[in-house]
Amino acid sequence: QVQLVESGGGSVQAGGSLRLSCAASGYTHRPYCMAWFRQAPGKEREGVGSIDGDGRTNYADSVKGRFTISLDSAKNILSLSMNSLKPEDTAMYYCAAGGTAIFRICGIRVHNLAYWGQGTQVIVSS
Numbered sequence: 001q002v003q004l005v006e007s008g009g010g011s012v013q014a015g016g017s018l019r020l021s022c023a024a025s026g027y028t029h030r031p032y033c034m035a036w037f038r039q040a041p042g043k044e045r046e047g048v049g050s051i052d053g054d055g056r057t058n059y060a061d062s063v064k065g066r067f068t069i070s071l072d073s074a075k076n077i078l079s080l081s082m083n084s085l086k087p088e089d090t091a092m093y094y095c096a097a098g099g100t101a102i103f104r105i106c107g108i109r110v111h112n113l114a115y116w117g118q119g120t121q122v123i124v125s126s
Contacts, residue, residue, distance in 0.1 A: 002027045005118070007020070007021050007023070011123040012124055014124055017083045018122060020082070032052055033099040033113060034052075035048075035107075035110070036049050036096075037108075038093045039091055039092050047108025048069075049108065051106075053101050067080060067083070068081045088124075095116070096117070099113065
């Protein structure tokens with residue numbers, strides 16, 4: 001059974017940095033698409049960044065230049081480095097994975113991924 005376990009969330013002041021990690025396990029073939037989503041109270045879930053099996057990345061406009069998504073294939077760890085954090089980045093952050101190399105579908109608008117973690121909270125204070 002595929003499991004995704006996030007870590008690294010916390011509280012930080014505006015302008016600070018955090019690095020989120022997502023440890024993935026339980027699959028025979030790594031899902032083609034791995035991504036980070038977030039959901040703030042009272043708001044819809046939004047895609048933050050994704051990385052596909054060909055190494056291509058996709059970011060939300062609101063985080064471009066500040067967030068970096070990466071995948072350690074050997075350790076099966078998906079990371080999200082977040083710099084210059086803003087109060088509007090406050091949300092629960094979720095790791096998600098899914099898809100196959102047959103269809104090569106991936107991106108921050110692809111919400112129907114098969115596997116999701118429990119989330120890690122990020123709070124940015126002004």
